Amino acid sequence: MQTTDQTAAPDDMDAMILESIEKWLERDVRPHVMDLEHADEYPQAMVEQMKELGLFGATIPQEYGGLGLSATTYARIVEKISETWMSLSGIFNSHLIMAACVTRMGTPEQKAHFLPRFASGDLRGGLALTEPDAGTDLQAIRTRAVRDGDDYVIDGAKTWISNGIHGQCFALLVKTDPEAEPRHKGMSMFIAEKGPGFGVSKKLEKLGYKGIDSAELIFEGYRIGADKLIGGVEGKGMQAALGGLELGRINIAARGCGIAAAALNESVKYAQIRKTFGKPICQHQAIQLKLGEMATKVQAARLLTYDAARAYDSGQRCDMEAGMAKYFASEAAMENSLEAMRIHGGYGYSKEYPIERFFRDAPLMCIGEGTNEIQRMIIAKQLVERNPV
Numbered sequence: 199m200q201t202t203d204q205t206a207a208p209d210d211m212d213a214m215i216l217e218s219i220e221k222w223l224e225r226d227v228r229p230h231v232m233d234l235e236h237a238d239e240y241p242q243a244m245v246e247q248m249k250e251l252g253l254f255g256a257t258i259p260q261e262y263g264g265l266g267l268s269a270t271t272y273a274r275i276v277e278k279i280s281e282t283w284m285s286l287s288g289i290f291n292s293h294l295i296m297a298a299c300v301t302r303m304g305t306p307e308q309k310a311h312f313l314p315r316f317a318s319g320d321l322r323g324g325l326a327l328t329e330p331d332a333g334t335d336l337q338a339i340r341t342r343a344v345r346d347g348d349d350y351v352i353d354g355a356k357t358w359i360s361n362g363i364h365g366q367c368f369a370l371l372v373k374t375d376p377e378a379e380p381r382h383k384g385m386s387m388f389i390a391e392k393g394p395g396f397g398v399s400k401k402l403e404k405l406g407y408k409g410i411d412s413a414e415l416i417f418e419g420y421r422i423g424a425d426k427l428i429g430g431v432e433g434k435g436m437q438a439a440l441g442g443l444e445l446g447r448i449n450i451a452a453r454g455c456g457i458a459a460a461a462l463n464e465s466v467k468y469a470q471i472r473k474t475f476g477k478p479i480c481q482h483q484a485i486q487l488k489l490g491e492m493a494t495k496v497q498a499a500r501l502l503t504y505d506a507a508r509a510y511d512s513g514q515r516c517d518m519e520a521g522m523a524k525y526f527a528s529e530a531a532m533e534n535s536l537e538a539m540r541i542h543g544g545y546g547y548s549k550e551y552p553i554e555r556f557f558r559d560a561p562l563m564c565i566g567e568g569t570n571e572i573q574r575m576i577i578a579k580q581l582v583e584r585n586p587v
């Protein structure tokens with residue numbers, strides 16, 4: 199549904215990229231979504247097309263072969279893709295967070311070695327932070343890297359890792375000094391490629407977010423060169439993770455916008471076609487109230503998302519803006535998918551319509567990249583920090 203925002207109009211090049219993505223979505227994605235979703239099948243052909251489109255290098259600087267897009271244009275792309283099939287955006291989002299960790303904090307050698315391969319999509323992967331006993335409280339992770347000559351030896355486990363099966367390479371958060379105080383000073387990030395000692399234990403079954411693989415990663419005596427420690431110095435792992443998560447939260451916000459908008463679009467169409475008591479249901483005030491609320495939430499979510507993206511692009515600290523966008527847009531996705539289900543009546547519950555998918559996909563936006571409880575705490579802390587008395 200067109201609730202256009204002119205505040206973040208893309209430039210010509212970005213507009214061309216967006217147009218080619220929209221064409222691809224209509225031609226090569228939309229016709230296959232229902233089948234792939236319900237079979238929970240990895241969209242291999244689409245991944246190859248995403249490589250061609252440059253999506254795996256969307257935010258990687260051009261000097262390393264990426265498209266070098268702004269976070270604002272990136273958010274627009276993610277929103278469009280999520281309107282069609284949210285799962286697809288997960289295949290390149292955590293991959294790009296991994297790339298952002300290298301771009302922001304990697305050594306020149308690490309950038310030259312990894313970024314061109316990330317940008318082409320030949321080397322794909324994601325972000326391995328969460329462990330069975332530590333998600334929100336990342337400083338409680340137990341995966342351990344011990345220095346041994348020119349290498350480190352890593353033991354531990356990660357869970358819920360997006361692209362864990364089909365990806366080959368992960369930004370891996372570990373403890374290099376478990377006794378350090380404060381705890382974050384003992385944390386480091388590696389770029390870890392699969393090899394001996396790095397296994398995948400199982401694909402995790404989920405409510406939604408079908409097609410994309412979520413998996414447990416197991417490290418048993420996994421040996422990795424010290425030259426793969428991001429930035430070359432220990433103790434910067436949390437900084438790398440948190441910096442990457444700002445972009446990640448803008449991505450989740452954009453995904454929330456996409457789901458919320460798709461739920462609205464389907465509802466506006468359906469409400470004009472479905473008749474009860476002699477008139478289309480869009481003429482009943484109870485339905486109009488829902489549509490009015492839904493459209494307002496989509497627009498507000500977009501504006502918050504583009505505001506956060508602009509702050510990110512300007513190099514400002516933007517955890518408050520990204521937190522607000524992520525929180526609001528994900529809740530809008532939840533609320534709009536539920537309202538869409540009510541508007542569609544029994545058909546909203548049917549697997550022949552996309553509404554039940556929006557309803558299953560939306561909750562993940564409230565959990566991933568920092569739960570919505572945590573986002574509100576980040577917002578509050580920033581409010582106080584920015585407004586001292």
Ligand SMILES: Cc1cc2nc3c(=O)[nH]c(=O)nc-3n(C[C@H](O)[C@H](O)[C@H](O)COP(=O)(O)OP(=O)(O)OC[C@H]3O[C@@H](n4cnc5c(N)ncnc54)[C@H](O)[C@@H]3O)c2cc1C
Binds near residue numbers: 334361407562
């Ligand atoms: C489909 C899927 C894909 C994912 N992909 C990835 C991935 O690619 N990489 C990765 O590293 N992780 C990934 N995750 C993990 C995700 O980031 C975590 O699930 C999330 O950070 C929450 O951690 P947790 O599940 O351990 O919950 P917990 O941290 O155990 O939190 C449980 C509850 O307690 C609340 N809570 C926790 N601490 C506080 C506090 N201090 N104050 C108030 N409330 C609090 C939380 O908000 C939540 O409601 C994925 C998860 C899912 C479901």
